[in-house]
Each structure stands twice: as C-alpha cells, then as structure tokens.
Amino acid sequence: SQQGEEDPQALSIQEGENATMNCSYKTSINNLQWYRQNSGRGLVHLILIRSNEREKHSGRLRVTLDTSKKSSSLLITASRAADTASYFCATARTGANNLFFGTGTRLTVIP
C-alpha cells in the first residue's frame, strides 16, 4: 500500500512560474524524499529532508517538512519546460527500512 498522498494530482503552469506540490503521510518518519520521473523513465532522486529538519534547498528546489501536520511541500521556482514530469514523495517510516511512495503529481510546464 502507498504511504503518501500528493496534491494536486496534476498541475499545469506557464514557464517561469513557480510550482508547488504537497505530500501528506500517515505515520512517523525518519526522512522524506522527493523523486522525479520523466515519462517512460526511471525515478531520479531530488532531495531528502530528515524528520528533525524543517526546510531544505537545492538549486531551484525548496522542500519543507511539518511533522506535526505530517505533510511536506516541494516548491520548484522559475519552472522550465524540462521540469515537466511526475513528482513523487517517499517516506522512510520509523522502524522500517523501506521507502513508501505516494501517488504522484503530474506537472506540465508550458513553454
């Protein structure tokens, strides 16, 4: 079964705009990760945020984590057409050694 739920399921924006995706989960976690998947390809790791961290940046990516609300958000600033992909959050549950993936957000960036 899948652990996280991403919101929205699909998002369409113009190039240059910011894209925000949200992830909610149900159990306590050690870390939360975000992955990108281009159509027909494998998943690529973007960023990992640990349970004791609240915010993390990597290039144009900003991730926040609110463990009290069991939620995370991924912000992509100044989006590009090449950012068009599906984005998945994945949680590492406390006491488990596996990652549990959410259902994904399909992002379309229109040139």
Next chain:
Amino acid sequence: EAGVVQSPRYKIIEKKQPVAFWCNPISGHNTLYWYLQNLGQGPELLIRYENEEAVDDSQLPKDRFSAERLKGVDSTLKIQPAELGDSAVYLCASSLFRESEELFFGEGSRLTVL
C-alpha cells in the same frame, strides 16, 4: 559510473507465459529493490535484498513471482505464469546504505500481458 541497468526495457507476452527481468545495480550497492509501478501510480515494493538475502518479501505474490540475487550482485525477477493484471512497469533500484536513504533507479521493464 554506470547506473542501474535493467533488461529488457519492453516485453510483450501472452497470459500464462513466463517472463523474467534482470537488474544489475550500481557497483558497491549492497541493497537492491524491486518495485512494481502501475500506470499513474507510485512504485510499490515487491522485495528488498541486503546482499544475497531477501530481507523483505512480504509484498511479493509468491504463488507466481520469484526473485533471486545470486552472489549479492545482479538480480532476476520472474513471473510464472503471467496474468493480465501483471501488466505494469517493474523497477529495480539500489542504494548504498541499509537504511532508507537515496535510491538509484533503473529505467524499468515495461511488461504487457495480452
């Protein structure tokens, strides 16, 4: 450095036929995962190996699915016999650490069962 290599990329078979997928993880990665991804969904874990030991196969349908990782390097996932509902992408991933840190995924093997 080579990434995770999977083959075949695409496979079309008729139901009740057997099929096998192969995965070669990144060199030095002791942990290997097989995930199932249905269309429009996120990956779901089938089995996780630490070296040659299957440490979590609770989600593997053992009546028709089997996996092996001989010598703790490459791995094979087999389905016999395949059913229509097995049509999906089978993803292999590897990681350097035991605990759930960054996973490196292969391109996946897309199975179509007719």
